[in-house]
Amino acid sequence: MSVLALLTLRMRDAIGAVWREAAKFGVVGALAFVVDNGGYNLLVFGLPGGEVGGPMRMAPVLASVMATGVATVLSWVGNRYWTYRHRWCGNVTQELALFLSVNIVGVAITAGTVFLSRHLIGLESALGDNVARISGWVLATLFRFFAYRRYVFVTHC
Numbered sequence: 001m002s003v004l005a006l007l008t009l010r011m012r013d014a015i016g017a018v019w020r021e022a023a024k025f026g027v028v029g030a031l032a033f034v035v036d037n038g039g040y041n042l043l044v045f046g047l048p049g050g051e052v053g054g055p056m057r058m059a060p061v062l063a064s065v066m067a068t069g070v071a072t073v074l075s076w077v078g079n080r081y082w083t084y085r086h087r088w089c090g091n092v093t094q095e096l097a098l099f100l101s102v103n104i105v106g107v108a109i110t111a112g113t114v115f116l117s118r119h120l121i122g123l124e125s126a127l128g129d130n131v132a133r134i135s136g137w138v139l140a141t142l143f144r145f146f147a148y149r150r151y152v153f154v155t156h157c
Contacts, residue, residue: 028078
């Protein structure tokens, strides 16, 4: 087999592996997204049709941090034991510390978009909050995917 053919096969396998990881990361992320945004909306706006609002209606940034924290736990379990299980090394403490560090930045990105929307732009509606959170979620997700691959779920064995 020629060198070019070998390189082509290796490149195809590498690209395929990244796409499989990205797909699994996407499934875990989608579930975390539902938990995060569903939790946030329940905390701030309450049950659909309710006129009172949620228990944290006066603290939307804190509600964002709390909802994202719960979604982070789900994300850790899904990514550790499904998406990146082939990169298992056994040093869970270091990996978890890096995971939490990356997610603190992700929380700041998502909460930051809510802060910008609420306090700098002046949008205080459910639509404004959700547009801000989805924008933050997209930015944080891109950051997390690359940080997980590069720094968190790497083989150091």
